[in-house]
Structures are given as C-alpha cells and as structure tokens.
Amino acid sequence: MQSKIVVVSKFRQNADDLKSLFLKEGFEVFSVSEPTSSNIELINNLSPDVVFLELEHGGFDAIDLCYQLKKEKKMNGFVVIYSSQHEEYVQLEAYKVGADDFILKPINNRLLSKKISALIKHTNPLKGISKSNTIVFNNIVIDRESYTIMRGTEKIELPKKEFELLYLLFKNPQKIYTRNEIYKSVWDNLDNYNPRIIDVHVRKIREKVGDTLINTVKGVGYQLAKPGY
Incomplete structure (x- = not known):
C-alpha cells in the first residue's frame, strides 16, 4: 500500500x-x-x-x-x-x-x-496490516488475519486462545460478555466448560497487554475498559 x-x-x-x-x-x-x-x-x-x-x-x-x-x-x-x-x-x-x-x-x-x-x-509499523480484519480501540490495534497486536510501535505476541478472546471483546467493546459466552465463542462449544479457564486467560492477557484494558464485571463476566483507560 x-x-x-x-x-x-x-x-x-x-x-x-x-x-x-x-x-x-x-x-x-x-x-x-x-x-x-x-x-x-x-x-x-x-x-x-x-x-x-x-x-x-x-x-x-x-x-x-x-x-x-x-x-x-x-x-x-x-x-x-x-x-x-x-x-x-x-x-x-x-x-x-x-x-x-x-x-x-x-x-x-x-x-x-x-x-x-x-x-x-x-x-508506522502498521503498514501492511489488513484493514478488513483490523479493529482499533484505545491505543491498541488488533488484526485477526495476521494475528497481530500493536500498542503504539510495540508488537505484542499472544497465544491463539488469548488472541481470540481479546478479539472477541474488541469486536463489541460496549458489550459485557459472560464467561459462558466467551467460552462458547472461543472454544466453539461448552464441553468441559470451566469458568476458571476464562479467568486464567484474562489474567494472562492483562499481564501482556495491560492491567486495565479488560474490566471485570462482578457476577457477570468481562468487558473492555472505556477509552482512556
């Protein structure tokens, strides 16, 4: 381009x-x-x-x-x-x-x-990233086609499940996702469903991308923090 x-x-x-x-x-x-x-x-x-x-x-x-x-x-x-x-x-x-x-x-x-x-x-390290599968929220750019996450000029690596979980939240930042919804979307089904799996993945994402990027909604699930977090 x-x-x-x-x-x-x-x-x-x-x-x-x-x-x-x-x-x-x-x-x-x-x-x-x-x-x-x-x-x-x-x-x-x-x-x-x-x-x-x-x-x-x-x-x-x-x-x-x-x-x-x-x-x-x-x-x-x-x-x-x-x-x-x-x-x-x-x-x-x-x-x-x-x-x-x-x-x-x-x-x-x-x-x-x-x-x-x-x-x-x-x-401008984002040149070449596909716009059709790219979502920008706060100062983070996430591209599903290339499985790329950029925070400013920093490239962040996430395992596939962590990436898919974060991408799900990015697709609808206003929505509060239940653990059940996240598991069904990221793991495709509810077989062997364990809500703790979601919590562990969210904790790992926070460690790599930022502690305040994802909000915990007590008793419900998770949601992206508002812009300016």
Whole structure:
C-alpha cells in the first residue's frame, strides 16, 4: 500500500516541486493551497500518513493548522513543518502544538525525501496490516488475519486462545460478555466448560497487554475498559 502525503503550501511552485519530489519516491501525494481551518475536514478525510506543512517566513498559519489537527485527533498521520524560520522560539512553538518534526530549509531534496520515508517507516509499523480484519480501540490495534497486536510501535505476541478472546471483546467493546459466552465463542462449544479457564486467560492477557484494558464485571463476566483507560 502506498504511503499518503498531503502537502500544504501557499506557494504553488513550492507545492508542485514538493509533490513531484514525493511522487518520484513512490508516495501518493495530495496538495492543499492554504493552511487554514477550512481545510481541516479535507485533510482528515484523506487520512494521510504525513501532513507536510510549509511555514512561510513571518507567518504562523501552519502552526495553527498543526494545533487544530492534533487537537481534533481525527487523523492518525504525522505532522511535519517545513520552514526557513531558524529562530528557536518558532521551532519550540511548533513542537509545543504537536508537530512530529520540524525540517529547516534549505535542505537537499533527496535528503528531504529520505527523512520523510524514515519517519513513515519507523513510526508506522502498521503498514501492511489488513484493514478488513483490523479493529482499533484505545491505543491498541488488533488484526485477526495476521494475528497481530500493536500498542503504539510495540508488537505484542499472544497465544491463539488469548488472541481470540481479546478479539472477541474488541469486536463489541460496549458489550459485557459472560464467561459462558466467551467460552462458547472461543472454544466453539461448552464441553468441559470451566469458568476458571476464562479467568486464567484474562489474567494472562492483562499481564501482556495491560492491567486495565479488560474490566471485570462482578457476577457477570468481562468487558473492555472505556477509552482512556
């Protein structure tokens, strides 16, 4: 799957040059002419891996847009600010509002493209995971097709039954599952049913994925914790 970049620049020639550069590196590239709040919905809908904001000298529109994108949290991509402003306070302000990187001009085009490639490669390990069987909840991504669990950039390994149990909870995070329901779904039947088996598997999942990910509902069963656990 191609990585997607949105280039945001007021300057048409700069935007065209950057777009051409990133296209040569194999990225899917879109351009937005103004770093204004009116374009936030467009950027969010594109779901880019990287938003590349050009910050013109003396202006702060790109920093304002970065702040709004990070505040809304509708986009999971990274925000990179590209500018000739070498003043420390400008860079500090960019990082303060959530910029993932600040690249100073002038910079060699090849080096620039490699920096962006490295950012995507090292900070987006989920590339290649099947979306059709992927569920995201809190900061955890679980993919049944590849039996992959990611927490941020960390890959977590679970045995098959533990994985299936967690995937069941992820499919319907609002639902409280009884031990009976979990056993029937994960073990396919109720032969030799023992509720303690469920408790042991949940304990092991908590040890590997996080103590507060799964809530115990006393007298009933288990449920995923609410976002922000």
